[in-house]
Amino acid sequence: MQGALVVDPQPGGPAAKAGIASGDIITSLNGESIKDDRELMKRIGGQAPGAEVKLALLRKGQEMAITLTLGELPG
Numbered sequence: 150m151q152g153a154l155v156v157d158p159q160p161g162g163p164a165a166k167a168g169i170a171s172g173d174i175i176t177s178l179n180g181e182s183i184k185d186d187r188e189l190m191k192r193i194g195g196q197a198p199g200a201e202v203k204l205a206l207l208r209k210g211q212e213m214a215i216t217l218t219l220g221e222l223p224g
Contacts, residue, residue, distance in 0.1 A: 150174070151176065151182065151183065151184045151185065152174040152175055152176040152183055152184075152185075152206075152207065153174065153175045153183050153185060153186040153188070153189035153190075154172075154173075154174055154186065155169055155170065155171055155172065155173040155174070155175065155206075156171060157171055158170065158171065162220060163217050163218060163219055163220040164217065166217070167204075167215050167216070167217035167218075168215060169204075169206070169215060169217070170208065172208070172209075173206045173207065173208050173213075174206060174207045174208075175189055175204050175205070175206045176205045176206060176207060176212075177204065177205040178192050178193070178202055178203070178204060179202055179203050180203065193219065196219050197219070198219055198220060198221040199218060199219065200218070200219050201216055201217070201218050201219075202216070202217060202219060203215075203216050204216075204217065
């Protein structure tokens with residue numbers, strides 16, 4: 150299976166606020182497949198803070214769609 154495993158979303162961060170939980174597997178970003186964690190980080194890093202992105206993810210075998218607003222990386 151391809152995708153990026155969410156290990157521990159930062160408390161209070163954009164992922165946690167959007168409802169992303171530990172154990173979720175992010176399978177696509179804005180409709181484009183994600184093969185692994187590195188690809189997800191690279192693609193999110195290319196987005197501007199405040200941009201809205203659409204994620205597809207698997208949670209306990211169920212497909213879900215989440216929209217989240219990107220924050221700024223901590224200094």
